[in-house]
Amino acid sequence: MSIQIVILGLLKEKEYHPYEMKKVILEHKWDQLFPVTDGNLYHAIRKLEKHKWIQAEKQEQVNNRPNRTVYQITDEGKHQLSEEIIEVFKKRMPEPRSLYPALLFIESPEIPAASEHIKAWISELKAESELQHDYQSVIPNLIQEHYKGLNEFYMNWFMKILQALEEKK
Known part of the structure; x- marks a missing residue:
């Protein structure tokens, strides 16, 4: 749940490709709250995309590197972000890996x-x-x-x- 909240919260602010998301997470030290690996990041992105909470916006080519996909949040994703944030407080989830991401993106x-x-x-x-x-x-x-x-x-x-x-x- 926590990495999903972070991905949805980041995408609510602007479009990102996964590498940029990971970079922001590491810069803010949010990786201390929950493990962030390429594997769990991409797994969460696939799950969010499957539920239609995020969608691929475009493919970018940088230098001679493989194309990278830029994602954006959908209206359903914005609703899901709200639901997941509320759920943390409704279920009284005091552990930092749930509570902190919810607080980071409470709007x-x-x-x-x-x-x-x-x-x-x-x-x-x-x-x-x-x-x-x-x-x-x-x-x-x-x-x-x-x-x-x-x-x-x-x-x-x-x-x-x-x-x-x-x-x-």
Whole structure:
């Protein structure tokens, strides 16, 4: 999902050929979030093209190299990008390989739905943090402490994200 979000997000901004997409991903260090190989990049492109979320726009010839295909996003692809971004927040996917790509390409059409899901996520985190159980062993208490600390971190971070989204409007 994450590489698909990145490909769709990049193509929403402008047309790219796969090598350019990989170059942007590497320049921005997004490859630290998910593995980027020629194989998984081209596999994702083929999958997106099969679903008609992207399409080949043109073939380019540069010097004596083989032709390269330049892709563009379709209207269905723009809709899919929105759906995948919303899905990350709807399903509460906190792992960076899902959450960060969704945040990178969150734009005004997605903001209202995403904001509502982020608010709901914050409410759930708050409710979970308020639960308290006193265990008789040290390790379960430390796990609970860690869990509550993560919840608090995410609540504060999501509040900052909401504020940034509101300022973007």
